Amino acid sequence: MRLVLVGTSYQRAPVELRELLAYDRELRRGALERLGGGSTEAAVLSTCNRTEVYAVGAEPGELEERIYGELAGLSGLSHSELAPALYTVGDEAAAVHLFRVAAGLDSMVPGEAQILGQVREAYEAARESDTTGPTLHRLFRQALRVGKRVRTETAIGENPASVSSAAAELAERVFENLAGRRILLLGAGKTADLTAANLISRGVGEIVVANRSPERAEALARRFGGRAVGLDGVEAELVHADVVVASTSSQGFVLSAGQVARAMKERRGRPVFFIDIAVPRDVDPAVIELEGCYLYDIDDLERVVAESVAGRREEAVRAEAIVSEEADAFRAWQLSLDVVPAISSLRARAERIRREELERAQGRLGTLSPSQRRAVEALTSQIVAKLLHQPTVRMKEAAAAADGVLYADAVRHLFGLGEDADQARKPRQ
Amino acid sequence: MRPGRLVRWAIWGVRIGWLAQTALLVAQAASADGFPWGSWAASLNLFVWMCVGVYLIWGCRAPFRLLGLVVMPLAAVLLALAWAAGGVGEQARTDFGDAFLAFHVGLILAAFAGFTLAAALAALYLWQDRRLKHRVPGVLRLRSPSLQTLDGLTVRAVAFALPALTVGAGIGLARLREEGASFDAIMGLTVLTWVVYAAFLVLRWEAGWRGRRTAYLALAGFLLVVLVRVVLTPFVHF
Numbered sequence: 001m002r003l004v005l006v007g008t009s010y011q012r013a014p015v016e017l018r019e020l021l022a023y024d025r026e027l028r029r030g031a032l033e034r035l036g037g038g039s040t041e042a043a044v045l046s047t048c049n050r051t052e053v054y055a056v057g058a059e060p061g062e063l064e065e066r067i068y069g070e071l072a073g074l075s076g077l078s079h080s081e082l083a084p085a086l087y088t089v090g091d092e093a094a095a096v097h098l099f100r101v102a103a104g105l106d107s108m109v110p111g112e113a114q115i116l117g118q119v120r121e122a123y124e125a126a127r128e129s130d131t132t133g134p135t136l137h138r139l140f141r142q143a144l145r146v147g148k149r150v151r152t153e154t155a156i157g158e159n160p161a162s163v164s165s166a167a168a169e170l171a172e173r174v175f176e177n178l179a180g181r182r183i184l185l186l187g188a189g190k191t192a193d194l195t196a197a198n199l200i201s202r203g204v205g206e207i208v209v210a211n212r213s214p215e216r217a218e219a220l221a222r223r224f225g226g227r228a229v230g231l232d233g234v235e236a237e238l239v240h241a242d243v244v245v246a247s248t249s250s251q252g253f254v255l256s257a258g259q260v261a262r263a264m265k266e267r268r269g270r271p272v273f274f275i276d277i278a279v280p281r282d283v284d285p286a287v288i289e290l291e292g293c294y295l296y297d298i299d300d301l302e303r304v305v306a307e308s309v310a311g312r313r314e315e316a317v318r319a320e321a322i323v324s325e326e327a328d329a330f331r332a333w334q335l336s337l338d339v340v341p342a343i344s345s346l347r348a349r350a351e352r353i354r355r356e357e358l359e360r361a362q363g364r365l366g367t368l369s370p371s372q373r374r375a376v377e378a379l380t381s382q383i384v385a386k387l388l389h390q391p392t393v394r395m396k397e398a399a400a401a402a403d404g405v406l407y408a409d410a411v412r413h414l415f416g417l418g419e420d421a422d423q424a425r426k427p428r429q
Numbered sequence: 430m431r432p433g434r435l436v437r438w439a440i441w442g443v444r445i446g447w448l449a450q451t452a453l454l455v456a457q458a459a460s461a462d463g464f465p466w467g468s469w470a471a472s473l474n475l476f477v478w479m480c481v482g483v484y485l486i487w488g489c490r491a492p493f494r495l496l497g498l499v500v501m502p503l504a505a506v507l508l509a510l511a512w513a514a515g516g517v518g519e520q521a522r523t524d525f526g527d528a529f530l531a532f533h534v535g536l537i538l539a540a541f542a543g544f545t546l547a548a549a550l551a552a553l554y555l556w557q558d559r560r561l562k563h564r565v566p567g568v569l570r571l572r573s574p575s576l577q578t579l580d581g582l583t584v585r586a587v588a589f590a591l592p593a594l595t596v597g598a599g600i601g602l603a604r605l606r607e608e609g610a611s612f613d614a615i616m617g618l619t620v621l622t623w624v625v626y627a628a629f630l631v632l633r634w635e636a637g638w639r640g641r642r643t644a645y646l647a648l649a650g651f652l653l654v655v656l657v658r659v660v661l662t663p664f665v666h667f
Contacts, residue, residue: 159569169569173561176575268637271576288562292640300564307566 001039001337002060003135005094006067006086007052010108013085020075021051028125031070036131043126043136047118049108050101054094056135064088095139095330099323102147104156110312111156111319116147138333146326153322156315159308163301164198166308167275170301171243172202174273174294179203184241185226186234186255187248188216191277195245196224208241210234212248238263238272245275246282254278257286264290277301336399342408343392345417350384436494443501447481450508453517454478464530470516472534476658477508479542483586484549492574499549507659529604536597537619541654543590544626547583548651551644554579558641580639583647584630591626598623618657625650 008021023031023046031053036042040063041056053070057063071086072079089097097106102119104111123140126132132140151157160166168178175181183204185192188211196207207226210233211217217228229237231254238244238260248254255274260283264272271292276283281297288295296304358365358380365376391411398407411417432440454475457465466475484500511517557576560568574582598619605612629646632638638646 158572166569170561172575173557173568173573174576176577269639269642271640291642294561296564303564303566304569308569311567311570 001056001058001135002063003054003056003091003094003139004060004063004067004088005052005054005090005097006064006071006088007045007050008085008087009050009052009106011106012087017075017085018049018051020077021071022046022048023051023074025125027074029129031074032126032129032131035066035070036126036129039133040131041126041133041136042131043122043140045098045101045119045122047115050106052098052101054098054136054139056133060090091334092327092331095142095334096323096327098139098143099146099326099330100320102143103150103319103323104147105150105316105319105323109161109309110316111151111154111158112161113151113157116144116151119143119147134337135334139330142326142330146323149322149326150319154315154318156312156319159311160305161309161312163277163298163305164195166301166304167195167245167277167296168198168202170294170296170304171199171273171275174271175242177203178243180205181242182206182208182240183226184234184237184244185209185220186231186244186246186282187211187278188213188220189247189249192245192247193220193223195247195275195277196220199243199245200224204243208237210237212250235259235263239266241272242270243273243275244283245277247276247278248282249278250282251280253284254282255284255287257284257290260284260287260293261290264292267292275301332400335404336396338404339395339399339408342411342417343395346391346411346415347388349415349417350388354380354384432491432494439497440494443481443485443497447478447485450474450478450481457517464534466534467530468516470511470514472516472538473507473511473514473658474516475534476538476541477504477511479538480504480507480545483542483546492572492578495553495571495573496549499552500545503545503549510659529600533597533600533604536593536600540590540594540597541658543586543593544622544647544651544654547586547590547647548654550579550583550586551647551651554583554644555641555648558644576640580643583643584633587626587629587647587650591623591630594619594623594626615657615661618653618661622650622653622657625653 008018010018013021023044028044028046031044032042035044035053035055039057043054045052045054051071053067055063055067068079068082068086072082075082098119100106102116104113104115107115119140123132123136123144126136126140160169171178171181178199179202181204183196183199183206185196185207188209192209200207207221207224209217209221209224209226209228210231211220211228212231214228214230217230220226221228234255238255244255246254260272269292271294274283274287274293274295276295276297279298283295283297285295285297287293358376365373368376395404395407395411398404454465457471466472480500481504484496484504508517553573554576557573557579561576598616601616605616625646629643629650632646633643
């Protein structure tokens with residue numbers, strides 16, 4: 001059985017093509033029904049950045065064609081139109097690819113966390129559709145393990161990758177957490193909206209929106225369950241705010257150092273964190289000189305994000321080592337599959353011989369009590385198990401060293417395992 | 430993220446070292462005739478044990494590991510001093526009563542251990558504050574506690590240590606009066622230390638001081654602790 005992966009991602013296809021190749025829940029179920037079944041295993045991973053079909057079957061060429069057909073049917077594009085955007089990889093390379101995807105190493109932002117949930121979702125969908133078999137079970141479970149290992153053993157997912165999350169994390173370096181904190185939003189534009197949403201997701205207590213246009217301030221305040229004030233009320237609000245997010249389109253400073261200094265006197269030393277994402281800036285840079293004031297403008301935040309992403313890239317090297325280790329384990333498991341049929345046949349044969357010999361000795365054993373009979377059963381089973389233990393271990397070791405097929409053939413030949421099967425088939429023929 | 434191998438070894442090294450030191454102190458207590466940590470060097474050994482013990486309460490938790498960079502080198506130097514002065518060996522009996530020494534030395538050392546922790550927290554606060562103020566791009570790459578947490582813990586450490594110092598020094602002064610002995614420089618500096626930390630708490634709770642100002646005050650108090658504990662005590666008090 002061979003593993004095949006056909007797919008595309010943001011690295012190969014523009015968004016226009018990716019949206020044609022995106023599967024929703026229903027479409028994915030249909031695709032799994034068409035691709036899977038019988039001895040063929042299939043799973044579909046579909047996110048906004050990638051669509052990948054994993055399949056396992058006896059004929060990789062045929063599988064590949066079926067997947068191409070499936071993707072062509074979904075997108076409405078011809079084979080030749082799709083081909084440049086698709087990549088096809090098999091067996092170990094396909095496993096390594098999925099492990100890297102689950103680890104977030106193939107993502108736009110290294111280490112992003114969402115992808116692990118999406119890999120789990122792809123696996124669950126395949127299980128629900130009953131299109132997973134031993135290979136995909138093993139592959140996806142191991143991929144999920146790789147994802148978890150990479151996130152616990154490296155710092156790849158620890159630092160923020162966007163300006164809004166960097167702002168929120170910086171605020172958390174001043175305050176223990178943002179739960180119950182008061183946020184003052186200066187400006188009611190899209191940027192303020194995004195940053196506020198990030199802060200709210202961290203549990204901020206109250207939101208106050210100050211804007212030149214009272215209607216827009218009201219609308220934004222309503223959205224976040226806060227209250228609106230005019231720009232003339234900012235100084236009074238500053239006395240109570242913990243985090244100030246400034247993003248107005250004003251040409252001058254909305255908050256002067258003098259205003260902030262006056263508010264700080266009333267705050268009795270309580271710190272305040274300013275996030276100034278407006279261009280031109282809203283907060284006088286001299287504010288940074290005041291005790292208890294922390295000020296980050298858009299350039300500062302972008303530098304923090306760039307440094308974080310660079311840190312993630314450094315951690316990616318450690319993550320690649322984990323992927324490589326897990327890929328070796330998967331390869332060893334795959335190779336062991338070569339000897340599994342031979343081991344099963346050998347064990348079945350030995351068990352059959354044991355039973356036949358016990359039946360043959362039935363007459364001589366007739367006088368045994370039930371407990372003595374159980375003891376004989378256990379004794380013979382133990383002898384068989386002990387005899388077969390060493391060859392089984394050796395065959396698995398040989399499989400890991402890629403000699404598994406040779407050993408399996410030798411075992412079949414020495415014990416006449418193929419002949420057994422032939423003899424068993426003869427009467428039916 | 431789980432800490433790396435080196436960090437895990439370091440954490441276990443501190444824990445095992447502290448347990449070994451605990452065993453040493455137990456052995457000293459078992460073999461001594463009276464209170465075993467009455468000498469300067471032996472009390473320094475006990476002081477290091479207390480400092481590391483207090484550090485272990487917080488230090489092994491991820492955001493506080495950086496504290497180890499302040500506390501552990503200091504502990505190592507003080508332990509080496511205690512060892513060089515014979516404080517880790519068998520201790521001789523002193524002329525003072527066991528109960529008096531246990532309370533006086535024990536409480537003052539516990540207070541000084543608390544002030545040491547407060548100083549380490551204050552140093553970490555100033556470092557973190559500086560990085561945030563200067564908008565260091567890599568500010569988020571090193572895990573450290575928030576300023577609010579560091580500030581709060583510094584106050585708690587001082588609030589725990591000051592009563593211990595008050596009672597410990599009070600017992601010593603009462604004894605001094607009883608014996609009719611003279612007031613030495615150590616006692617004067619200890620009273621000054623008490624004044625600095627008392628001012629710390631009053632300014633914090635009554636005048637709303639916090640942040641850098643209280644951090645500097647905690648460090649100033651700690652300078653007095655170093656002066657009392659390491660510089661003057663071996664020459665003046667024992």
